[in-house]
Amino acid sequence: MELNFAIISLLIIFGLLSGLISVIAGVGGGVFFVSILTLLFFIQIDIAVDTSTFVILLSSFAGFITYLKQKRTNIKISLIFSAFSILGSIFASFLFSIIKIENTLLKMLFASTLLIAGINMIYKAIKSKRQNKVQKDSSNNFSLEHHDYKTNLKKAIPLFILAGFVANFLGIGGGIINTPALNILLNFPIHNATAISTSIIFFTAIYNTIIKFISGQINIIVGILLAIGSIIGSIIGAKLSKRMPKLYLQFFVASVLMILAIRMFF
DSSP: OOOOOOHHHHHHHHHHHHHHHHHHTTTOOOOHHHHIIIIISSSHEEEEEEEEHHHHHHHHHHHHHHHHHHTTTOHHHHHHHHHHHHHHHHHHHHHHHHHHOOOOHHHHHHHHHHHHHHHHHHHHHHHHHHHHHHHHHHHTOOOOOTOOOTTHHHHHHHHHHHHHHHHHHHHHHHHTHHHHHHIIIIIHHHHHHHHHHHHHHHHHHHHHHHHHHHHHHHHHHHHHHHHHHHHHHHHHHHHHHTTTTTTHHHHHHHHHHHHHHHHOOO
């Protein structure tokens, strides 16, 4: 892809918008980065996936630091969940070093993942609306340090492993799985769930980026341009998300994911 002023500007702008939305939603940004690179800039999806992983590392770091300062996440909890996510990524690295996936199939799998994630988010939003008063009361009394997540942790572990697997395979961060697992199974309020999800994404992206640098096809220049905008968007998004009603957040992200999925199918 030939870079000129217009392309460079668009990459930074789309990076900013993607970083803003992804950190607010805790979905890692890859769902947007891969879609942007393939649909708008016509980059092969395998290169887009690898480049997205690199961008996610940089943008999720900015979100992680901001959420850490806001005390909406902490390192201990993030590392515990990240260990399972990284395990899934290691398995994906091993599996796909043996099995090669065609680009067309990879694109369809990516679109299907977006669609499933969007439907799941809408289900979660409807459930949240029905239980809004109860959740509001519990969120006001929530303590990150004293929250009991261990009771249902065994149920969530397979999902964290799956998130790491998908993050490595599709370059999407894994937040579309992490956030619902944290919110629904482990009962973290949605604003904490998105923050912790961003933390998991960052630690998992460290491993995935190293692997992609060794054996992948990262477009460094495009990745850096997207990352510049994404980091700015991540910082703004992390601050804005504290004020955003969680119900609107869930419906918004679900709609965006489903629109991207439909566009990628057709």
